[in-house]
Amino acid sequence: MKSLDFRVRKLHVNTDADRRLSKRQPSRIYVNEEALIELTGSKDGGRPVCVERVSSNPEEPPSRHEATLWKAPERLDKTATQMYDAFRDACGFKIGETVRITSIGGTLPDAEQVVLEQLPGQDGTEPESLAPDEIPGWEFFLAGRLSQVEHVYAGLVFKNLFLRGPERSWVVASVNGRATGNARYLDKKTVVRVATSGPGAVQSTGMAGGKLEVTGIRGLDEPISRLNDLLACFTDGFQVGRKPAYRGIVIHGGHGTGKTMLLDQIAATGWGTVFRIHFKDKLADIQETFQRAQMQQPSIVLLDQLERLIDKDRNNRAAVILALCEALDSLSAHAATTGELPQVVVIATCLDYTTDVPEELKDPGRFTCEIYLPLPDVEGRKEILASLGLAVHPDHEQELLRHLSERTHAYNGKDLCRLVHEAELIGRVRYRKELKSSSSTPNRLLTPPPGEGEEDEPAPAISSPAATKPLYLLPSDYHTALRLIRPSAMHDINLKPPPIRWDDIGGQETVKTSLRRAVRLSTEPPEVLSRYFDRPPKGFLLYGPPGCSKTMAAQAMATESGLNFFAVKGAELLNMYVGESERAVRRLFRRAREVAPSMIFFDEIDSIAGQRAGFGHGGGHSSSSSSGGSHHGVNVLTTLLNEMDGFETLHGVVVLAATNRPQALDPALLRPGRFDELIYVSPPDEAARKAIFQKVAAARKSWHPDVDIDKLARETEGYSGAEIKGICAAAGVAAYDRYIAGGEPLVTMEDLERAVRNQKRQITKEMIRGFEEWEKQFRKF
Incomplete structure (x- = not known):
């Protein structure tokens, strides 16, 4: 905005037209045409500006007021400005004083509210307070006086007015809530208020029309x-x-x-x-x-x-x-x-x-x-729901508030509002169906309480204009809405796991036991955990050969536990722009904290948590890794380490990760406080392999009765669970081809044994030995 400095000069009001103009638009200030164009970019007058004192004395109080700028009616030097005496006195400017005029831009606003306050008497005495019944009369009277003014500014004075009682003088304290304001007064539209010290009256702060304070919000x-x-x-x-x-x-x-x-x-x-x-x-x-x-x-x-x-x-x-x-x-x-x-x-x-x-x-x-602003806790959710007003019978309200507040983990205020609205829609639809299906009086919980309606007449339909009294909803309406409205905190990065259960995973009892314990630790009250742990374990690493149900175990853990489930593949993070990966990790952990109890699952964690250059498990040096050779990957690893460090003091969140290459992980990730428990997911033993074959046979119902599952379990020693499922799929393809050709439609033992012979084992003895050696080496630390 353009600013120029001017010296204040006397403005002479000589004609009746000038005097009328000074009363209608008293906040006019004048400069010559050249200065007008330089400040506003136009020859047209009436543009809003701000005028303030320029002083070298820091102790001198600042004076700033808004005005409208016009071309001077007489010859005027470019460095001079003129203004009406009343406006100059209100601003406290003196003749010859330097002021700075700054163009505000735009047009003069309309006056939405004008607040006036009484001036002290000539002897400095405080004015007599208005009685509450006097305030409306004075506001009406002052509005009449203001209607004669086109431009009203803060500081405009009305002296010696008489309505009832003593004469009173008034000053405009604020315009549109500003003690420096200037605006266009609109008769019968601008609200005029009187500032007094009486109860319930408008309070003028000398600066604005309201108190800068937020109140009336529950749950925060x-x-x-x-x-x-x-x-x-x-x-x-x-x-x-x-x-x-x-x-x-x-x-x-x-x-x-x-x-x-x-x-x-x-x-x-x-x-x-x-x-x-x-x-x-x-x-x-x-x-x-x-x-x-x-x-x-x-x-x-x-x-x-x-x-x-x-x-x-x-x-x-x-x-x-x-x-x-x-x-x-x-x-x-x-x-x-x-x-x-x-x-x-x-x-x-x-x-x-x-x-x-x-x-x-x-x-x-x-x-x-x-x-x-965190997601509301149980008490916060209860307050928010209470403020929204549950349309149930008073006898059921407190119990329903308790139930809903305890069942709405991860719901924010907006979600709770959607929940209430959805319940009202469900109740409306159900009630209309009841009216159509029966001519008798509906459930009394839907009708107004006794004393507010006729007991022997049906309640009016919700859509009827006669239904002036609200109808009660049933608690079940809210329970149904709870199943339909999901928390928005889980919409973007929540991965709904497939419905896999522990029974779907053959064997691996040790793994299941460890993960079930992890779930219990995440949901136990802190006072219980403090009896057994200084810092309960929060991080669990699943490692082992590929195809041995590590990812399935994580999915089963999420399904069986009911925890909010967040899943991400490490490689996906590294595909993001520089800086975005770190942001994604921080946001992932923050979201998990907000919606606890929850679980974060990092699949293929070795891709983002590889050893940094110069660090090896044996004390030697590691030159590279999947992420260690990239500065981008190191930043992601550092962010992950920092988040898991801060994770120690939190309750209700489990970090689970899976890798086929534990030896590639950075040592810092494996120290206590990050991944506390290392869980080896081995190839399935004979009992587990038998369970996998039996599950496939039961699911497909297309296997020949002569198939010997015990023999298949013995012949597939060393195969992973994924490879066993591949054997079953290959046998199914052979049976399908035979069925198309008009032959035997069932999967035979011969089909399965041929598939076993053709399936190459990916898990070698050297691979198993490598996991054993890594575990021994790691245990030294």
């Missing part, structure tokens, strides 16, 4: 308290330390946790002018918004979805980040220079402060205050 007590503490720094006037420190605020949390709702609540306080920056805004619009916010203090700048505003795909991302840094630095410089915080509150939202906010925006004086 701790974040709201933290937010209000930060907002109070801009309003309470307290200053601790030698200089005030400006801080931008970032509210972060998962989808649906209430970030946008909080921004709307802050905007609704009425404390100052609200400016919103959208992620699609152009760079020039972003810069102009901050400039206008500084000119129209007090103000609030809201940036929803900061991560989208500075998305990596945005061509001018660096320029946008620089513009945000410069805007925040300007506010910090104001605080350092004047010793007071500027009345500009900047609040942004994003999904994750750590990963979404660039480091340069976290420097002191920028976005240094973060407020995390």
Whole structure:
């Protein structure tokens, strides 16, 4: 925005037309045509500007007011400006004083609300307070006086007005919530309010029309308290330390946790002018918004979805980040220079402060205050559900609140709202079906409570205009909705495992026992675990030859336990852009914490957790690995190590990983506190191989009765479970070809034995010996 400095000159009002104009538009200020064009880019007058005192004395109080700029009616030097005496007195400007005029841009806004407060008497005495029944009369009377003014500004005075009782003088305290405001008054549309000290009256702060505080939100007590503490720094006037420190605020949390709702609540306080920056805004619009916010203090700048505003795909991302840094630095410089915080509150939202906010925006004086909105806990969910209002009979409400709050792990506020709405729809549909299928009175739980309706008449249909009283839903309506509404926290990275159960895996009893114990450890109360562990094991590594049910064991564990299941293949992470892999790991762990009890499963973990150069299990050096030769892979490994370190103190989350190459893993990952338990998944023994053949035979029902499963189990020693299933599939192909040719349709023993002879064993003795040697070597540490 363009600014120029001027000397204040006397404006002579000589004609009746001039006097009428000074009353209708008292906030006019004048400069010559050249200065007008330079400031506004146009010869047309009436553009909004901000005028403020320029002083070399830091102790002199600042004076800033909004006005409209016009071409001077008489010859005027380019360095001079003129304004009406009343406006100049309200601003505290003196003839000959230097002022700075800054173009705000846009057009003069409409006055939505004007707040007036009484002036002290001529002798300085406080005015007599208004009685509550006097306030409406004065507001009506003052609205009549304001209707004669086209442009109303903060500081406009009405002296010696008489309605009832003593004469009173009034001053416009704020326009649209700003103590510097200037706007177009609209008769019968602009709301006029009187600020008094009486109960229930409008309170004028001298700066804005409302209190900068968020209230009335249930289920977020701790974040709201933290937010209000930060907002109070801009309003309470307290200053601790030698200089005030400006801080931008970032509210972060998962989808649906209430970030946008909080921004709307802050905007609704009425404390100052609200400016919103959208992620699609152009760079020039972003810069102009901050400039206008500084000119129209007090103000609030809201940036929803900061991560989208500075998305990596945005061509001018660096320029946008620089513009945000410069805007925040300007506010910090104001605080350092004047010793007071500027009345500009900047609040942004994003999904994750750590990963979404660039480091340069976290420097002191920028976005240094973060407020995390977690998913609500049991009590928080209960409060949210209670605030939404469950339409059930009062006798059932508390029990239903308890049940739903305990069953809605990982649900955010938006999910709970969807749950309630879905239950209402289910109840409506069910009730209409009951009315159609029976002429008798429906279930009394659907009807108004006794005393509110006629006992001997059916309740009116929900769609009927006569149904003025709400009908009760059944608790079962909410239970049905709970099965339909899934938590949004699980929508994007949750992998629903196939419905595999422990019985689907032949043998491997030791593996099953260890994993069942892991599930129990993740769900035990902390007070129980503390009796047995200083730090309960959280990480479990499945290792062994390929095809031996490591992945199936993880899927069965997720299915049987009911834990929220997160799964990722290591190779998929390394295929992402540089930096995105680390972000994905951090977000994965954060999401798992939020929706505990949960399980994270890393398949093929050796691809992201290979040994770094210079580290080997035997104390020697390892020159490379699948990820060790890549700086990108090292960063992912470091992120994983850091996350698992922080994971130790958490409850309710299990980390499970699988690998065919444990010897390739970095030693740091295998120390206590990360993967605490190493579980060897061996090739199936004879009993397990027999169980696999029996399961396939029972599922397909196409095997000949003469098939000898015991013999097949003996002949397939050393084969993996996957290879045994391959043998069964090959035998099935042979039987199908014979069936097509008109021969025997069942799978015969000969088909299976031929498939065994043709199936090459991938698990060698050397491979098994390698696992044994690795385990012995590892046990030395």
